[in-house]
Amino acid sequence: MEARVDFDINEAIKLFDSDPSTIPTPEAPQALQECEEDPEALSSLSLINSELNPVVDAVAENPDAITRSSVFDTLQFLLKYVPPRHIFIHKVSRANN
Numbered sequence: 770m771e772a773r774v775d776f777d778i779n780e781a782i783k784l785f786d787s788d789p790s791t792i793p794t795p796e797a798p799q800a801l802q803e804c805e806e807d808p809e810a811l812s813s814l815s816l817i818n819s820e821l822n823p824v825v826d827a828v829a830e831n832p833d834a835i836t837r838s839s840v841f842d843t844l845q846f847l848l849k850y851v852p853p854r855h856i857f858i859h860k861v862s863r864a865n866n
Contacts, residue, residue: 772796774841781845789849796842808850817847 784792794802798820804810811817824843827834834840 772838773836774838776841785849792845792849794842794846794849796838797846798839798843801843801846804850811847811850821847 781792790805790808800816801811801820804816820843824840827837827840835844
């Protein structure tokens with residue numbers, strides 16, 4: 770059985786506010802970790818989809834899968850490299866709908 774995530778929301782918020790790239794994601798897929806030095810490589814939708822689709826499938830099959838370290842780290846890895854501007858635009862567009 771895969772390890773479960775040990776998550777402290779207060780620590781995560783502190784890291785995200787100060788420097789999201791410092792959020793540890795050791796269980797993220799190797800293909801994503803290889804982009805750590807070059808976040809621009811994450812602009813490839815095929816790479817993101819290839820790593821995100823198994824996460825979606827796992828959580829759709831069993832919502833508790835979100836607590837698996839590999840699933841959680843994949844999501845955190847992708848979130849820590851989303852430019853803050855995109856998050857803001859998404860929030861504004863949802864508020865206007």
